[in-house]
Amino acid sequence: MAGAMQRENLDGLVCSGHHPHRPLDKNKKCEKIAIPSQRGASNIYFPVIRSAISIPPWTNPINDIINANRRVIESYEEDFGEVGLQKAYEKFFASKYTRQEFDEAYTRIKNKIQEYTEIKEMEYAAIINHTDLAYQRDVKYFKAEEVRINNGLDKYFSRIIKIHRLREVMVLLGFMRMEAPEPEVDEPNHICKLNKKGGQESWLPAVEINGEGIFVEFNKNQISRWKNTPEVKRLSEKYKDYYNKFCNDKGWTMYKERTAEYISGV
Template identity: 30%
Template sequence: MTLAKARRSQLLSTYGVGGLFPAESTSFMIAGLHEWDVDKAEHISEPRLARALGVTELKAPPAGGKRDVPVIRYPYTQVCPKCRRIGALSQLSKDKNVAKCKVDNVDLSPFRLIAACRSGHVSEFPVYWWLHKGQQDKIRGNEHEMRLNVLGRTSSLGDLTLSCTCGVEDRSLEGAIGSGSLVDFGKCSGLRPWLGLETNEECDQYPRAVQRGASNVWFPAVRSSISIPPYSEALAKFVDRNWEMVKEPDAVIPPVLAGLAAMSKGRFTVEQITREIERRRGEEDDDEEISETKLRADEYKALVEGRDEEGLDSDFVCLRRDVPDGFDFLISDVRKVTRLREVRALEGFTRLDGAPDPSGPGQKLCALAPTRLHWLPAIEVIGEGVFLAFRRSVLDEWASGDFAQKRARVLQQAADRAAADYGRPSAPVNIVKVAVHTLSHIIIDQLSLDAGYPAAALRERLFVDDKMAGLLVYTASSDSAGSLGGVASMAESERLGAALKEGLQRLSWCSSDPVCIESGGSGADGLNLAACHACVLAPETSCEMNNAFLDRALLFGTHDEGCEDAGLFSELVERAL
């Protein structure tokens, strides 16, 4: 069989540890980090993010050789497409390591259903118990050779029926993935096959049947940071790559320093390396916790301060540009980011309940290894973008108005309901962040037209708390659409002003209006108000909040009496019309 292949980025976003990887006619699960060959993993320099995640090192998933990332066959329940027998691989095949039917000598196919719980555990779908439930009195004999028959009418689960040689009546799989369908078979077994057979946990959840290819089987918890000075400089990255050699004070001796200078091939002197080691050691001795809030605050500060183009080795070039005419009432700063580097690291994953929000309430994540390791898998992306900073005082005054507060209360009620349904703490809704988030989606949509990039190649990064308000729209693709300069060029005053005016005017109306603008709750768990696929919803890869907490009415107002001019850009759009 041809070896399954995946890009490095997919091992964080689509098929990471604990996720299912389809390959030809079979299916695999990516094994835990403890099984990976760490020596083949390339070091990625980003000390701020590593400290925030509680590890000492970030490494790129190994690539370039055969069997770089270990996998296990999952699910273990297989079906023969010819004789239709269904059962464990060891029952259907002569060799438990080869998925080939011992009767018909054809490749076996993995069963399409598995069981999962909200705590992240997975197990095989209880095929035997599903078929034999309530029919114990009809069982004749001890042989149970089951078959999965296809009626051929539709592709639904109701068209698949199970039968057994023991004489029980056939039963279809209709209703198997419904809520509570597996309650009668007991609580979750706590299995974590990606970590090994002996790593099951106590679990009080009831499992739920899901299709193995469903999107809710695996949600990655990805944390990211942008490299900012001094971490974006070549000297800092060089010292970070060799930190294990010099992290102990006793190791910093002249021969070691001279060796490092020689390794840099003349780029850095002994004095420069010594200063960087001392700076880095001072950070290591600082016990301050680096939270997500701290990461964003540091990045916001670096973006506002800007950085001229100095040298070719910097991964952070941020140039000041003028605020477009007509927008200085709200926008305080514009930056043309001609080069930036983003590092994304996988810290865990969840199942069933949706992707976790890094800035939201804490959520228990599934472990990537049986014990805590010193490293996590990560990737780096080089790109460019446009940064906007907003006048916080103007936003605060607007947010305190009746219109914004009313919209905030509706979203808060939806957030509280969703939190109660999922059994996790509810976070307060920041209506300023909702407004900035919605504007970010409008900019992404407009830049995809003006700059010629697909919307999925653009990504947002929001900087909103009680003291700051800003957004960065940047290229997030590692392919040819990654850093062509088209997005950064839109930061020029005339181009940005024209793009903002056109985007705001165009999306002030939606083809689904008045249904969209009058919506009292839309999207997953009702966490959006005036937002739909015809206006401000963006590709999943572009939005860092999973297309939630969006409300176009905050920017343009509604048709209700007294609310026509309540949006942040209502007056500007009216003048344009």
């Protein structure tokens, strides 16, 4: 087996363009050179997963009704405009919800969140503002409680929140070969997607996870003082430059810059 995995031993062998996870698709022409790898290698398969916690207003059951009947609603709207929307409201929602609730939910779903980073920002806002009435409408999926910080720890932590109840939805978008996906990159290159654009597949595998957790928020003033020390500031700029170069070399266009603050918070 010595030398069997060297690239020069596979000169002339190119990718067949075959996707075994899409049995209905024809092979695509691909001129890329095949890269040998052992079947049990850890880099042969990296799942690309997106996850989000269930927070109001997305936990409202009206969202499920809209998603289940979305094609019908959209066809009514396309054919009859406002009259069609009223007809859809009367058919599916009038017995339980007001027209305003339907309009708000339907608009929210049509303008669905596009970027992965935006979802995380919404989750952060829900957790730190958990006492607001807007986030207490459905404790079945999301319930949180502030914890008193003992003397001495407040130097390092601004708040600690116990999350008694939480539902997370995880969706498998596809997979990558040879290199792992970057969590905060919305569309990294080389993803082999399970559901291709314009394809016959109309769904993705997903799982719901119910549990609890602890949210810890670091003292931002303390981190800011630490970041502004000359040595840390120098290393922080160096780290940011290296990370930007790393992302650019990989062809990533959607990513957040990282400094020493990111390292201190993980």
